[in-house]
Amino acid sequence: MAEPVDWSPDGTPRSPRFADLYPSAGAPLEQARHVFLEGCDLPAAWAGREGWRILETGFGLGLNFLAAWRAWKDDPRRPRLLHFVSVEAWPVSAQDIVRGAASTPEVQELARELAAQWWGLVPGWHRLQFEGGQVLLTLCVGDVRKMLDEQSFAADSVFLDGFEPRGNPAMWELDTLKAVARCCRRGTQLATWTVLGQVRRDLAQCGFQVEKVPGLPPKRERLRALFDPAWTLRRTAPARRDAAGSALVVGGGLAGAAAAASLARRGWRVEVLDAANEPAAGASGLPAGLLAPHTSPDDNQLSRLSRAGVRMTLQEAGDRLVAGQDWQRSGVLERREAGARLPAPLGPGEEEWQQPADEGSLWHAAAAWVRPGKLVRAWLAEPGVAWRGGLTVRSLANRAGEWVALDEDDQPIASAEVVVVAAALGSAALLDRRLTLHPVRGQVSWNLHGDPPPPAAPPRNGHGHFLPDVPLPEGRAWLTGSTYGRGETSPAPRAEDQRANLERLRVLDPEAAARLAPEFQAGTARAWVGVRCASSDRRPLVGELAPGLWVSTAMGSRGLTFARLAAELLAARLQGEPLPLPARLAAALDAQRSAMPAAAAP
Template identity: 40%
Template structure:
């Protein structure tokens, strides 16, 4: 079932000006002062800032984001502490988020947070259900927001929290946020020696927290409240949490030894490998990057323009949620790269996805109505508006993704490698011959047996060539030949936006339109074919009738790439399996894996959609951070999933 559409919070205030929730009939913070409550109850109640000192990473988990005041106060306290931890993670849930404009209005009463509030609002996500990851303060502060019901969000979170802020509305007004089930979820997410704090001292709250394993103490409250609660996970529960770490996988986060080598060998310098190199380097890792080509993005990632946009569905299935997460995170990542001075050639000009026929148009309209996403992100447009958007007459309407667009993949790869270039050591023009593993880690050698590079951790992001090193029974990667066609164009030519239907066409980019693409499984012909150019032109003419007039297949250029595919069209992100057969009921976390070996593959025709969010996911797993995707989505990407079900027939790109 699709998640319920988000209903944003509405600005409302009590007579004394305290922010008020009409939904829950309660105030957002104490009438004695929100900032005072944040500092006294939540920071001091968790022993902050003292407790984060000496830590490389400290994770705070909050049950209700609300105005974001607790987050701003925590961020400001972290900034002001010369002995602060290296990185601060703040994870929070919010069922009824405010819009960025409403946050601006609310935050004016705390002018000391003006800079932090502006930075937060600049990255404030599209109000869509699910997890959203925001990187702030040169990525030293990370906000991971679950927009939706906290009871569902806490089930889906993969994190190890050092401190909990229990800040839901009153237990009498919002009992779900104080239930026995929620308290048990907090214990499951707790790091060893985790603490909690809350203003509530209700008897039921104390009972549920004690039953979940927390030792509690009443201490003086803030303002008009005589008492508040502080808590700590009891010793037996702490030991159980510590022992649950185990092998790093998508089901749980690893315990990272203080002296763990943060050195990775990445094979492949396309979208997948370059994105991961940047995400790991941002965390302080050293990277050895190997590719057989003379420069990055020379294979399937070398097209002039690709599309970065989601693929919604009426039931908001895993493909829908993953492509939305990948698109939103991808555009935020491009914005961060540009802010750091890196040149990424891309434009969020909008993407128009036309319906095939009236029946599909009706379904597309139903999807928009059911998901009820912000119209700036997704709405349905009729044929007249679609024609205006495209700058060309079209006979039917479809989806309009106003915040999506096209990206030049080679420029994105180059920017990712340049962002932390002092930590990335490239090994171009070096074709991998073999991989060797021993007690010192992994070693890559060329076809003559000469060592290229070595590191503690291996990641295969090598496209279809992964099949030369991993048997198909362990990793069922296919190959899809894709040919794009390049048409002459001048600035202002139609279409002015990306248009899709059975293929895609970009607006003018460097004097050309990029259109295509073919999707032929197990076809190894690397030379462009006139027949495929003809098919691309036919698809283009079906989208934008008459636009190819006067063009013949021999008049256009193009290139061919080979894209790694998966049987279920979702990418493979995670630890490489080591067993070729397991019992169907085996939990993913129990499947044996290759030691310190990981994979990024199966991106198919959606390399731009998957690459950045998959890289952030794998980097988070390897470094022990809270994960940026929900638990069920992480499991849907686990490369070992195919061992638990029979293979499916290959599917098309759409």
């Protein structure tokens, strides 16, 4: 859509104003339908397909996305999964998203749903989910060329949109269109409102067959194009799989349950096999945990990964759990050590992730306490998932193109065409020691509140964490910890770890420590122990190790942060979908980075 640029005094573009973009909100929705949907033969082109991938080069007020979403909802032959990947350098406000749809009743409610997730849009990638995870918006905030270069999928439709070419030529230059073409498969359809001669010539040079077609008055013409280059395409696109199949998931904790739910949403038939008699019996059985972003002075990989994971888990908790009972978006006060360097500034939207609080502290609004077991059970309740407990998988074998889970007597338990190993430390043996995994023992101190109840306060973290008031089945409770015993596997509580947790609490919240110290000293404070699984570099391991053999493990102490992110990354890799992360950041989680050939394993 033709959008004028709002220029700063220093000559750089800044976020466009609503009134500048769309003085009349009704016409742009008609343009979205006429130019982009009709220009890409939608919804007819996606009829009967399992998934559809749309790439857009300028999100603006989101009207193209809202139009596509509305068309998807109204189509009885819609694809199971609609991916919409859009690049936007300067996101508008949530209020402008709603205002943009104010005069169009059929998308007003969708706009409000979009606006509710329209927060914290710092530069980088943001995965927003709708319709129970069947409509996925991947918003890439930043320079269009850089964002396109990080894509790793083949689009079915391209909406070539953005500011008017003369006002912002970088959106339309040849190198940008080449980057768009690299995201296309032969047969991808493209649509745009401009008929500028240079754009037509550059599209043709990139392999598009271009034609002018009647436009929406007052515009006389628009463009539609088909990616069908005369030359042989030498690049290898990610293998695309539309037909769902059968999968085994070994492990019924956070990682396994999340993987099962992500596959089932895509139509897979999933069996989850667990040695325990109940889900979330291992480290995922923590009574309550803290979900919070990691910060660093240089906004390192872990910080960026944690923001992506926190956003996705917050969405899942909001969709699946009962607020105030199973979880709460409480925020967290991060206590930083004296002399610690401040975290890197994140840019526009930063205040919804981090902002200074009192001296030496940061406030994170995007944080929550969560009862992990509730989330595990919610994921296992996804239609298409069957959970089977009390089954110990001793080995895996590939027989006649299927993966078979075998018991200790080498008898088959279950089989499927794909297997996902998510058995924490037990994953190494099932993978013939291809991966090196490390145990990390953690002890959390906790107890029920007496009378009077504690003063209202948010959770705290830093060197450890403190949840001051969480509802558990036994009653309202506090939790603090955790120890981090590398290489330790003992499940027995330790008095010295209780003392260590109290010392951490004295730093995090001196008043709470003074109030709770008598419980520690009297030995009435309870202890919970879990053994977590970590990789050598403390990042999760996600990916395919052999045809049909996948892994999602090594979440360390951040299972709440990484389980859902890892599951969506695994599903996207398996089906050739748009990734929830930039390609280079996704590579930081790839299990192949530390894998050994099975024959070389000790």
